Amino acid sequence: MSPSEDSAVSSPFVQSPKLGAMNGTPKPNGAVVNGQRNDFLSDRAASTEIDGIRGLMPLEGPGIITFVAGRPNPTTFPFDSITLHMKPPLGGGEKRDVELDGELLDAAMQYGPSAGLPQIRKWLSDLQTHVHGRAPGNWAVSMGSGSQDLMSKAFHAVLNPGDPILMETPVYSGVLPTLRLLQAKMVEVDVDDEGLSATRLEEILANWPADQKRPRVIYSTPVGCNPSGCSASKQRKLDVLAVMKKYDLLMMEDYLTQNLIPSYFELETQVFPEGGHVLRFDSFSKLLSAGIRLGFATGPKDILHGIDVNTAGANLHTSALSQAVAFKLLEAWGIEGFLSHAHCVADFYAERRDIFEAAARKHLDGLAKWVSPVAGMFLWIDMSPAGITDSYKLIRNEAFAKGVLAVPGQAFYPSGRPSPHVRVSFSVIDLETEAPEGFRRLAEAIHDKRRELGLE
Missing domain, CATH: 3.90.1150.10 (Aspartate Aminotransferase, domain 1)
Incomplete structure (x- = not known):
């Protein structure tokens, strides 16, 4: 693994990229300004780093003789190649056979970067730039075992036990177990026919008790909300973003489709020119396969790093084979082919x-x-x-x-x-x-x- 393969992973010998605040200004871990953190990271995420074996891996590269990793020798793997028989995309086309072999197969069979294989992360970064108009900057992409896995780790990255969090309600029930484990104070913000209500959000925050810790995070599914079915218009999202700016909130945007834009991730720079206030979750479950268990998070690098640290400690990395299979499919389709398929779904x-x-x-x-x-x-x-x-x-x-x-x-x-x-x-x-x-x-x-x- 070269340093470029997992730039989000730090080591005992390099400064963690997450020490910087959202706007890129270096600040110490755990700093408090006017009684509040200077970024959205939880105490645990701000003070926990990838260490040991995985912490040294980014230092491996040309000219370095390494005795570090206990990777199995690929000679022992009983796979020479994998042939993927692909259906035509729903938008039309022909059946195709794609070979998964060579260096990509070796990577798919081996321990991989906690943030995900570099090939699929690059492809998905290009997708987000194409769909949401966000030029490369202070955001990145990390892979997870479905968006559920990423959301759970994200809650740990931005919430301390007992912290309040604003919840669009009714809310996707799959997020509740993790929040209950964190003993989070879940504040219900009822939707209307356009989804999350900016008026109700403002009312809750304006009347928040002065002696209680103010929420800094809000969770929402802004399009085709599960379960309400409501969807927020562009203006509604801008109204919510204005409230977020007033109260310095982080939006956790759970998305079901690539079909309907603009997203909070696209619109945030109209309100927050520096970005850093939207963490977006996408899943392949509805578009490629639920069983492949792949999702990806897009957002501020320091929060993604907190997620990656959690992944490194919990399961090392998301299935590299699932990532490689998805990448070969996405590479064959191209961005426009994938979007056409998503529209047809x-x-x-x-x-x-x-x-x-x-x-x-x-x-x-x-x-x-x-x-x-x-x-x-x-x-x-x-x-x-x-x-x-x-x-x-x-x-x-x-x-x-x-x-x-x-x-x-x-x-x-x-x-x-x-x-x-x-x-x-x-x-x-x-x-x-x-x-x-x-x-x-x-x-x-x-x-x-x-x-x-x-x-x-």
């Missing part, structure tokens, strides 16, 4: 959404309402028009008795408060038989509950 789910919604309207008209999602694969069905206030009881009792299941809204609120909503997915369900029958059963369950409540 979005169109695929949009067609399913339309059929699914038609079935929902047929059976739930007058009983429920929802925002039609422009991305994602869920409907967030509000049953309050039918007088339902607690969907958990409805699903656990009446709906289950009818033979239909959905996710109660309670699961998507950090407080576990009762909710009249249920989340239903249209990604894999049979649209001709299961969807209509499922909504018919759900409607019957609602009527049963209404009779129990004396509403019918």
Whole structure:
């Protein structure tokens, strides 16, 4: 491994790049200004460094004789090459066979850089520049075992135990376990039809108790939010960024698609010319494969370094083989080919959404309402028009008795408060038989509950 292969990894002999603040001005770890940190790193991330064997690896290079790494000898690996039989991209084209061999295969079979293989990180950096118009600068890309892995490590990098964090609600429930382990104070910021409410965000922060630590981080899924289906307009994002500037917030932007822009990552330089206030997460699960377990984070280098330190200690690195397979596919498609595929995936789910919604309207008209999602694969069905206030009881009792299941809204609120909503997915369900029958059963369950409540 040469120094260029893992520039985010430091060693006992080189100064850590994360000692610099977001704007590139060198500042000491753990410095406090006016009672607050001078950057977004947690105490642990600011004081923990990659050391031992991995800390020395960046020093390896031409002219250096190294006795450091206990890498297995590739002569023992039983793989000479791997042939990838690729489907045509959804946007059209031909089947292709691609060989994974030579130096890339050797790298895929070996221990790799904690931040990810340099080939795929370079490709993804070019993608982010192309899609979001961000010239190379004080941001970078790191790989993870899906965006879930990266988000968990990012929370550890920016939150101390017990810290407050602003949460768009309803929120993707997959982020809650890590935050509970950190004993984070999760502050709910309810969405409206355009997603995260800048007005509500401002109201919470303006009235924050003076004797309590102020939140510095906000988590949001701004397009096709899981579960609400809401999406923020460009102006809404600019309004949120203005609040972020006023209160010096870091946005953790969880994204589901490459199809809808501008993103917070693109827009942040209109409010923060120096950048450094948006940490973005992308996943290949919906676009290439869920089982390949690959995602990538894009954002401030010092925060990514904190993530990489966590990776080095937890699992050394993300599967190099998965990275190499994805890279060969992406290299074959090119950026435009990949974006075309992403658009076609979005169109695929949009067609399913339309059929699914038609079935929902047929059976739930007058009983429920929802925002039609422009991305994602869920409907967030509000049953309050039918007088339902607690969907958990409805699903656990009446709906289950009818033979239909959905996710109660309670699961998507950090407080576990009762909710009249249920989340239903249209990604894999049979649209001709299961969807209509499922909504018919759900409607019957609602009527049963209404009779129990004396509403019918």
